[in-house]
Amino acid sequence: MAYALAGKLAARPGRRDELRDLMLESGAALDAMPGCMLYLISEARDDADALWITEVWNDEAPHRASLQLDAVRAVIERAMPIIDMDRMEQVHLVPVGGKWPGGPWPG
Amino acid sequence: MAYALAGKLAARPGRRDELRDLMLESGAALDAMPGCMLYLISEARDDADALWITEVWNDEAPHRASLQLDAVRAVIERAMPIIDMDRMEQVHLVPVGGKWPGGPWPG
Numbered sequence: 001m002a003y004a005l006a007g008k009l010a011a012r013p014g015r016r017d018e019l020r021d022l023m024l025e026s027g028a029a030l031d032a033m034p035g036c037m038l039y040l041i042s043e044a045r046d047d048a049d050a051l052w053i054t055e056v057w058n059d060e061a062p063h064r065a066s067l068q069l070d071a072v073r074a075v076i077e078r079a080m081p082i083i084d085m086d087r088m089e090q091v092h093l094v095p096v097g098g099k100w101p102g103g104p105w106p107g
Numbered sequence: 108m109a110y111a112l113a114g115k116l117a118a119r120p121g122r123r124d125e126l127r128d129l130m131l132e133s134g135a136a137l138d139a140m141p142g143c144m145l146y147l148i149s150e151a152r153d154d155a156d157a158l159w160i161t162e163v164w165n166d167e168a169p170h171r172a173s174l175q176l177d178a179v180r181a182v183i184e185r186a187m188p189i190i191d192m193d194r195m196e197q198v199h200l201v202p203v204g205g206k207w208p209g210g211p212w213p214g
Contacts, residue, residue, distance in 0.1 A: 004149050006113050006159055008198075020203060027205035038145075038209060042111050042200035052113055052200050056147070081196070083208055091115075093149035093159050096127060098134035101144060101208040 002095045002107035003060040008044070009051045010087035015050050018065075022079045029071035049084070051100025056095060058107070081087060109144075109202045109214040110167040115151070116158045117194035123156050129186045130158060136178035142169025156191070163202060165214070 011019040023041045030036045037056040044050035057063040066072055097105045118126040137143045143164040151157035155194045164170040175180055204212045 004147070004159075004161075006149075006161065014165075024204045030206050031211070036206055039206040040111070040202055040212065042202045043203055045199040047204075052111075052198060054113065054209070061175045061181060090157060092147050092152040094152055095147055095149045095155045097131045099143060099146040 001059060003057045003096050004093040005055040005063070005090060006055070006093060007053050007090035010047070010055055010084040011049045011051070012082050012084050014048055015082045016043065016051060019079060019082050020051055022033065022075050022082075023053065024107060026072055026075040026079075029069055029075070030066060033062060033066055033069075036066065046071055050087070108166060110164045110170060111162070111200040111202050112197060113200060114160050114162075114169070114197035115195065116160055117154070117191040118156045118158070119189050119191050120156055122189045123150065123158060125187060126189050127158055128187075129182050130160065133179055133182040133186075136176055136182070137173060140173055140176075141168060142166060143173065157194070181195040 020041060027039045027041055028058055030039050035058045037058060038054065040054040042052045044052055095105060100106060116126065127148060132149055133169060134146045142165045144165060145161065147161040149159045151159055154210055181213050202212060
């Protein structure tokens, strides 16, 4: 069953650009993971320190496995000191339909 | 500049399935809008009344224009009575990169 995550990741004040660049590295590490359908990094428009990460996976298992990838773990380790953990939000989702690049949602 | 929206849409208690079906209709109405890159409807896993809508547009203008489409306005009108407006959340985003279906984020 498809699985998605929508989450806010807030940087410590003034450090969003650094955190964004780290998350872009993390996104690049997921390019080769076939279970990862989407991993989109966005800047919040109304909160200078917040990023939003949208992840769509074909199942929850490959998402869990991705957190064990060396490249992802290395990014997490470097990101931790600049993340404001108190402002973190994460919502677990089950995608059910809509428009997807190239056609309807394939799930 | 690309534009994205992440938002929670909560149904009145017990009416999420109805709201989901209405949002799927709205998603179908966006199939023909070229500026709409993604419109994903998801059920929150830990909140029986909540949906999350993830929208990605190539610019904010076509998003605003979509709200004026007859088909979309008709869905909004039918959805309003079953939405719990007090629980609505919406975050405006600027996508900056990551993995996109078929390759890297094209923005």
